Structures are given as structure tokens and as C-alpha cells.
Amino acid sequence: MSAPEELQYGGYCPECKTHHELPAQPAMQAAAALFTALEENTLPLATEYLFGPARGKMFGVLVARDRTGQEQILKGFSGQHNGEWLIPGWVPPLFDVNQFTMINTPEEKRIKSLSAQLADTTCTREIQTLKAARKTRSQTLMKELHHLYILHNFKGEQRPMARFFPPDKGMPTGAGDCCAPKLIQHALQNELTPIGMAEFYFGCENRSQTRRHGHFYPPCASGCAPILGFMLCGIKG
Ligand SMILES: [Zn+2]
Ligand SMILES: [Zn+2]
Known part of the structure; x- marks a missing residue:
């Protein structure tokens, strides 16, 4: 080394x-x-x-x-x-790990459930709506977590x-x-x-x-x- x-x-x-x-x-x-x-x-x-x-x-x-x-x-x-x-x-x-977990855990669940709904649908319009919702949620979550730094x-x-x-x-x-x-x-x-x-x-x-x-x-x-x-x-x- x-x-x-x-x-x-x-x-x-x-x-x-x-x-x-x-x-x-x-x-x-x-x-x-x-x-x-x-x-x-x-x-x-x-x-x-x-x-x-x-x-x-x-x-x-x-x-x-x-x-x-x-x-x-x-x-x-x-x-x-x-x-x-x-x-x-x-x-x-x-950051404070408790604060991080309090914000991250529930929101991560919601994002995962959107992904699960996405996997279940074949309707193009619904796919678009779900994808947009997931993207917005992920971006908002990232911003909130970054505020802890x-x-x-x-x-x-x-x-x-x-x-x-x-x-x-x-x-x-x-x-x-x-x-x-x-x-x-x-x-x-x-x-x-x-x-x-x-x-x-x-x-x-x-x-x-x-x-x-x-x-x-x-x-x-x-x-x-x-x-x-x-x-x-x-x-x-
Ligand atoms: Zn300096
Ligand atoms: Zn680095």
C-alpha cells in the first residue's frame, strides 16, 4: 500500500x-x-x-x-x-440518524408501493401517472434528506x-x-x-x-x- x-x-x-x-x-x-x-x-x-x-x-x-x-x-x-x-x-x-429514518422510512415505503403498482398495470396512461408520481416523491425525499446535512x-x-x-x-x-x-x-x-x-x-x-x-x-x-x-x-x- x-x-x-x-x-x-x-x-x-x-x-x-x-x-x-x-x-x-x-x-x-x-x-x-x-x-x-x-x-x-x-x-x-x-x-x-x-x-x-x-x-x-x-x-x-x-x-x-x-x-x-x-x-x-x-x-x-x-x-x-x-x-x-x-x-x-x-x-x-x-446527520441525525433518527431524523433521517423518520423521514426516509415511510416515504420509501410509499415509493416502493408505487413501484409495485407499476409492475401490476399495463395501462399506458396509468403507467405514466404512476411514474410521474414516483419521480416527484423520490426527488422531494432526496431534497428533504439533504436538508439534514x-x-x-x-x-x-x-x-x-x-x-x-x-x-x-x-x-x-x-x-x-x-x-x-x-x-x-x-x-x-x-x-x-x-x-x-x-x-x-x-x-x-x-x-x-x-x-x-x-x-x-x-x-x-x-x-x-x-x-x-x-x-x-x-x-x-
Ligand atoms: Zn477558509
Ligand atoms: Zn467524496
């Missing part, structure tokens, strides 16, 4: 009109240790499914110092792991995540669910000063073959690059 010397995590900060970055090198040792623990299955976290049809995912570590100068290592996984947002020992998502930074400021994406296009799927934003948000909410961060892929390579087992990757351009600069704003060097 190795990463290019210059690998960094961060982005453009619209507040300061400059870039804020975290280097990957200080987190390399911790990343390698996490990789080994996942390979040897010594963590209370099932990894077999990452080699099945669900395929692999990104994992990340953030090395930080606490107020006493002690080194702390945070671990994160992208999105959900095996259907779970919260797993002890791993950083949580950016509030980004913080090291100056104690907060902004709705939606503000960092063009309003006409909306937010890309999975924005805010990558390891990097989860790790940074958890660090700043626990008064930890990050020193380095690294993200690697673990499991069966993705369909488009842009992610391979044991390789390090920079922050994703669609979801992370627009937000990490703001989140790192105010960090002490």
Missing part, C-alpha cells in the same frame, strides 16, 4: 477564496494498520459482503491531536456499511450542504456520505486538530473499475471537492 507523496484532501474555500488541505502522508501508517485489520478481519465489522455483489467501498482514517497533544485516530467508512449508518468505533454520518468548520461556523452545489443541478448522490466529510466533522465536533487523512478502497473493484482494492484515492470531484475546503476552514496548522 502506498500513496503518492503529494496526495491531499481538501478543496477550495469560498469564504477565504483559497484552498485548505490536509496531507495524506501523516495518516499513511494508520491507514495501513486499518487495511491490515480489515484484511485479517480483526475488527467487529463484517467485510465478506464487500467481495460479493455489493462490491467494495472506501474507508478512511484521520490522524489528529486532542487538546492535551495526544494523537487520536478516527476511522470511517463511506455511506452505509451493510445497511448501517452507525457502527461503534466508526465516525457517524453528518449541515456542514461545520474549524471557525465554529455552519452552513447547509446544499449551498455548496449549484441549485439547478441539485446535489450528487452520496454527497456528504464519503469518509472525508464524516471524519472532518467528527474531529471538529470533538475538539480534535487533524494532522492528516487518507482514504483507500477495500473489496471487489467497482463496476466502472475506477476503484481497486488497497489503492488510495483523492477526494471525489463531485461530492467532496466542493465541500472540504469550507469544512477545513480555520484549522490550525
Whole structure:
């Protein structure tokens, strides 16, 4: 496992009109240790499914110092792991999981029932109506869920995540669910000063073959690059 010397995590900060970055090198040792623990299955976290049809995912570590100068290592996984947002020992998502579930579960049921009705009908007009209804419901649900994502930074400021994406296009799927934003948000909410961060892929390579087992990757351009600069704003060097 190795990463290019210059690998960094961060982005453009619209507040300061400059870039804020975290280097990957200080987190390399911790990343390698996490990789080994996942390979040897010594963590209370099932990894077999990452080699099945669900395929692999990104994992990340953030090395930080606490107020006493002690080194702390945070671990994160992208999105959900095996259907779970919260797993002890791993950083949580950016939103309140109870709130998310309260909005998501009933609406997801309604959307599934529309799909079931669609599968049952052959009437063209009804198909069109049902499809339109399903699309509207899904889009509204996505918007409501995205409202739960509030980004913080090291100056104690907060902004709705939606503000960092063009309003006409909306937010890309999975924005805010990558390891990097989860790790940074958890660090700043626990008064930890990050020193380095690294993200690697673990499991069966993705369909488009842009992610391979044991390789390090920079922050994703669609979801992370627009937000990490703001989140790192105010960090002490
Ligand atoms: Zn990302
Ligand atoms: Zn800034």
C-alpha cells in the first residue's frame, strides 16, 4: 500500500477564496494498520459482503491531536456499511440518524408501493401517472434528506450542504456520505486538530473499475471537492 507523496484532501474555500488541505502522508501508517485489520478481519465489522455483489467501498482514517497533544485516530467508512449508518468505533454520518429514518422510512415505503403498482398495470396512461408520481416523491425525499446535512468548520461556523452545489443541478448522490466529510466533522465536533487523512478502497473493484482494492484515492470531484475546503476552514496548522 502506498500513496503518492503529494496526495491531499481538501478543496477550495469560498469564504477565504483559497484552498485548505490536509496531507495524506501523516495518516499513511494508520491507514495501513486499518487495511491490515480489515484484511485479517480483526475488527467487529463484517467485510465478506464487500467481495460479493455489493462490491467494495472506501474507508478512511484521520490522524489528529486532542487538546492535551495526544494523537487520536478516527476511522470511517463511506455511506452505509451493510445497511448501517452507525457502527461503534466508526465516525457517524453528518446527520441525525433518527431524523433521517423518520423521514426516509415511510416515504420509501410509499415509493416502493408505487413501484409495485407499476409492475401490476399495463395501462399506458396509468403507467405514466404512476411514474410521474414516483419521480416527484423520490426527488422531494432526496431534497428533504439533504436538508439534514449541515456542514461545520474549524471557525465554529455552519452552513447547509446544499449551498455548496449549484441549485439547478441539485446535489450528487452520496454527497456528504464519503469518509472525508464524516471524519472532518467528527474531529471538529470533538475538539480534535487533524494532522492528516487518507482514504483507500477495500473489496471487489467497482463496476466502472475506477476503484481497486488497497489503492488510495483523492477526494471525489463531485461530492467532496466542493465541500472540504469550507469544512477545513480555520484549522490550525
Ligand atoms: Zn467524496
Ligand atoms: Zn477558509
